[in-house]
Amino acid sequence: MAVDTKTADTPSVEDREFSFSTGDYDFLRSMLKEKTGIELGPTKHNMVYARLAKRLRKLGMKTFRQYIEFIGSAEGTAELGTTLNALTTNLTKFFRENHHFEHLATTALQEIRARAVSQGRRLRIWSAGCSSGEEPYSAAITLLRAMPDIKQWDAKILATDIDTEMVRRGSEGIYPASSLEGMAPDIANKYFESYGDDKVRVVAEARNLISFKHLNLIGNWPMKGPFDVIFCRNVVIYFDKDTQRVLFDRYANLLAPGGFLYIGHSENLFGITERFKLLGRNIHRKIA
Ligand SMILES: C[S@@+](CC[C@H](N)C(=O)[O-])C[C@H]1O[C@@H](n2cnc3c(N)ncnc32)[C@H](O)[C@@H]1O
Structure with a gap:
């Protein structure tokens, strides 16, 4: 960690x-x-x-x-x-709360693939409050592993944070080698390359899927969506209920029908919004 x-x-x-x-x-x-x-x-x-x-x-x-x-x-x-x-508190880790990446690789991608026939091969993920990038890179690696045909898709990940230094670090994709500790060796070997002393860099194939941008979640958002999946994990713990209400309503507006929202282990939507259905383990589906 x-x-x-x-x-x-x-x-x-x-x-x-x-x-x-x-x-x-x-x-x-x-x-x-x-x-x-x-x-x-x-x-x-x-x-x-x-x-x-x-x-x-x-x-x-x-x-x-x-x-x-x-x-x-x-x-x-x-x-x-x-x-x-x-x-701001930027604590993060590759494949943190890994069940979300497992859900993305299986259920979410299966549904997105089923829709793709009528909607073109478009796939959009947003990592909102991405910190130094470990979360969106974990999502990018998940896509690369689960989608051998990804080159035939218009697949993009948007990664945003209010902290400009985190956005800069995320776009570089360079991390201490120790940040790979505990990661499955086949993932570490395939998606990271050594980068000078005790550092690694995420491979270009994964970097190219992501756009890092500075964005304040309580300000204006330039993007229109729709997103298939939004990660907003360990971000709203410090927001009051009213701020959370507005934020999750805006996420619901930007998600595709049936899209998924992943939130952090100590967060919940009880009393905040009824536009999502809890599927378990802080995975929510947009229902309205
Ligand atoms: C604890 S980190 C979580 C990182 C990642 N989502 C994870 O779960 O590993 C919280 C991030 O939310 C960002 N954040 C806090 N308030 C924000 C706001 N109003 N707009 C955008 N980002 C914000 C912080 O800068 C920080 O990088």
Whole structure:
């Protein structure tokens, strides 16, 4: 499992290098909620401090108040993007919650193939909140393995995230060799090539299936769909119910009739929407 490198060990409040008041924390917390939909909860001071302290150091600032004033100013617009990148949680892994990829390779592709006769060989998958790309690459590898005739298809995967650094890393497709630990050797050997010291790169065949784009899930979406499958896993855990309601309604609008939505292990749609039917293991089918 990848580690959350954004949060280092945090000094106690007295030893802190930068002053960080409750008011500063509350400001950053509500700004994050407003810009990304992410709700931090009242007790994440230390996490926020640890993730932003290096930015203050780099900018030569002495207090969080100064930093907050800077990101609110015209000169601080670019830094605001960096703040948001630092405060999101990007933990991910190849073939995480593998039952979704198994479902994609079997049931989902079988149904998409059956429809393909009348609708042309079009296949669209969206990895929404893709982090550094392990999720969409797992989907691409799943397609390559399950569809020997993929070249005859118009198959595309859209991978989006609000964190611009994650989008950049995803488009490169370069990972530490350790990220392949636990992966079946036939997959690791066929779909990754070594790339300098202790690094691997996803093969071009899989990279070419994916477009990585910066996109805020609570902002405007340029794409029209329809998608056959949407992955939105481990993203909405920090969104409040109203934000989730709007988001899952928009997913239903963009999914093809009968399309599939995969959500994370600790997420559910109870009381959020009735436009999906739960098939089990956080696999949902659009029904309305
Ligand atoms: C924990 S990662 C999950 C990655 C992957 N889906 C998985 O399950 O392995 C959550 C991702 O959601 C992204 N995210 C959070 N809020 C977002 C928003 N409003 N719009 C787009 N992406 C967002 C974060 O930047 C982060 O990369």
